[in-house]
Amino acid sequence: MAEEKPAVEVVKGVNGLDKVVLREVRGSSAEVYLYGGHVTSWKNDHGEELLFVSSKAIFKPPKAIRGGIPICFPQFGSHGTLEQHGFARNKLWSIDTDPPPFPVNSSGKAFVDLILKPSEEDAKLWPHSYEFRLRVTLGPGGDLMLTSRIRNTNNDGKAFSFTFAYHTYFSVSDISEVRVEGLETLDYLDNLQEKERFTEQGDAITFESEVDKIYLSTPSKIAIIDHEKKRTFVLRKDGLPDAVVWNPWDKKAKAMADFGDDEYKHMLCIEAAAVEKPITLKPGEEWKGRLELSAVPSSYCSGQLDPQKVLQG
Numbered sequence: 001m002a003e004e005k006p007a008v009e010v011v012k013g014v015n016g017l018d019k020v021v022l023r024e025v026r027g028s029s030a031e032v033y034l035y036g037g038h039v040t041s042w043k044n045d046h047g048e049e050l051l052f053v054s055s056k057a058i059f060k061p062p063k064a065i066r067g068g069i070p071i072c073f074p075q076f077g078s079h080g081t082l083e084q085h086g087f088a089r090n091k092l093w094s095i096d097t098d099p100p101p102f103p104v105n106s107s108g109k110a111f112v113d114l115i116l117k118p119s120e121e122d123a124k125l126w127p128h129s130y131e132f133r134l135r136v137t138l139g140p141g142g143d144l145m146l147t148s149r150i151r152n153t154n155n156d157g158k159a160f161s162f163t164f165a166y167h168t169y170f171s172v173s174d175i176s177e178v179r180v181e182g183l184e185t186l187d188y189l190d191n192l193q194e195k196e197r198f199t200e201q202g203d204a205i206t207f208e209s210e211v212d213k214i215y216l217s218t219p220s221k222i223a224i225i226d227h228e229k230k231r232t233f234v235l236r237k238d239g240l241p242d243a244v245v246w247n248p249w250d251k252k253a254k255a256m257a258d259f260g261d262d263e264y265k266h267m268l269c270i271e272a273a274a275v276e277k278p279i280t281l282k283p284g285e286e287w288k289g290r291l292e293l294s295a296v297p298s299s300y301c302s303g304q305l306d307p308q309k310v311l312q313g
Ligand SMILES: O=P(O)(O)OC[C@H]1O[C@H](O)[C@H](O)[C@@H](O)[C@@H]1O
Pocket: 064, 077, 084, 085, 191, 212, 213, 244, 245, 246, 269
């Protein structure tokens, strides 16, 4: 029998949109829609879905898919003059068949390279020439890695600036049973209080109402501990100093057409981001932003786990 290898396949997804399916030999998988360069599924080797996608998500341009990992570029949120979260999440990306070499060797792993370049229409809104390359890789142990490389290809000598986020929606058993470690004592901007700056207290973060905060200059490692599922997500990031934490809670959930009324209980967005200090690139310069996600079983009972072990281990 032929040796089993990681597989990469392009198939039709919801509404006939193209999606790339990555499969690893031990059974983990991931799916990436070309629409938005958007990861919509990440499953462990037991076939359990680790990302949240709304049952009401609209897989139809120009609406971004509600859930998974939308890419916010060249603007995060309303921090600028462009549409909310920029335009990358509602553009059709292409498969990049000949990407420039990566310093990291992806051989033996399932991965796909996507590329986004501006259309004439985009250039009217954001008058810059760029190449945005996204590599999505599934590691043999089921880890999911996203690497973005954004290059300024302006030939008018102009620099450009942007803000960015991997707007990751994690699937959780029950939001009130979840805690986030790694953001204690940090400064944050509160989107619910006109982006005013506050300092977080010393305890791990738990959830009992709407939250929409941008934690500034965070450590590169953040853990989401799902008490009920006995699962810990570990998020590692590079080139992305900030981390956005969002849960719409009941009222905002009801106000969103593409989100179920009770779905806020089963999701949490922790978004590796560069928001406070925009990235500036001169012509010919390239920026890189990396996100690595892993999901590990945790036999966590309140007070048993040393948070430092999760964050440093
Ligand atoms: O509804 P969307 O445009 O996808 O945005 C969803 C959310 O994204 C981020 O987390 C922002 O901080 C929130 O303010 C926003 O509500």
